[in-house]
Amino acid sequence: MRNTKTKVGLGVLAMTLLATSCGGDGGSSGESGGDLPTIRFQVIDSDPASIPLQVMIDEGLDREHGFKAEAVVVDPDASMSTFLLGESDIATDQDGITLTIAQQQGEYALGFAPALNMMTGVVASDDSGIETAEDLVGAKVGHFGLDSGTTSAIGVMLQELYGIDINEDMDLKEAGAAALPELMASGEVDAIFNYEPFALRATMMGGHYVFQPAKAWAEKTGGYAPNLALLAARSEWLEENPDLAVGARDAWFEAVKVIEDSDYELLKEPEYAEILALRDEAELDAFVQYCADLPCYSSSWDESDVTGTQEWLQLFADRDLLIEDMPEKPVTTVLEEQ
DSSP: OOOOOOOOOHHHHHHHHHHTTTOOOOOOBTBEETTEEEEEEEEETTOTTHHHHHHHHHTTHHHHTTOEEEEEEEOGGGHHHHHHTTSOSEEEEEOHHHHHHHHHTTOOEEEEEEEEEOOEEEEEETTSOOOSGGGGTTOEEEESOTTSHHHHHHHHHHHHHHOOOHHHHSEEEEOOGGGHHHHHHTTSOSEEEEETTHHHHHHTTSEEEEEOHHHHHHHHHTSOOOEEEEEEEEHHHHHHOHHHHHHHHHHHHHHHHHHHHTTTGGGGSHHHHHHHTOSSHHHHHHHHHHHHHTTSOOOOOOHHHHHHHHHHHHHHHHHTSSOSSOOSSOSBOOGGGO
């Protein structure tokens, strides 16, 4: 639900992921990588969701689970089309909203595991006097688009949790996601809505978090928070490749566990830091701390996540926000229970 992504280092990411995936002919699942079928994972340049895939490949977890992982690096503006056209098997960049829109257009795909937790936040200038979400009322707040997933999700949460209508209760200013930290630091706005690493960058430029959606929503629900991105596959692919799908999920979770066991310090290793393409070592250190605290990844998924996703989508449908109606069928699933 970011709707905007930086486009730095596309060639670096492609070469890193594809070179370490032990070659291959770019075939889809069912074609062999050696004696193993290939699963094509769709990734976006500089996206943290690329890291578990790289760890999976580096640790040989894909092969342990009976497949060869291959990265397909896509333009974020074309990622849904690439996915639905079958140019990849598993997407790491879709969410409940995009899967609902696809379903309502006659294209069926399902999220079956978390790729990224909701790595977004509201950051206020240290000079603003804003310390809590309630203090945002009347403030000048920067965002990168009212129809972006980030702004929409933060708006829904603020209304549900605090009765704050961002359109009525704030003086909103729009700018690019990458420009928002500087806009706050220069005093042109009091606070910003953004995704990572730009929200984190703002905290390093004289700001502090006043609202972290993942933590706030998990506290409200007793554990569930919506995902920024899901592992998703077309329903047809899931039906044809149930064992491969389960293997892909399990290999992903094991890769996340490797990251968790390092307390996210693994992200500082050059091959992973290069994928993230952060500004400098200080920002990388801060990002690692942020991920360990949030955390950025999850290694579990069950029916409570399916239910939580449906309830989250209902809030958008009720507001006619990004989606007009609820999907006829759930857009997420627990694989063994298909």
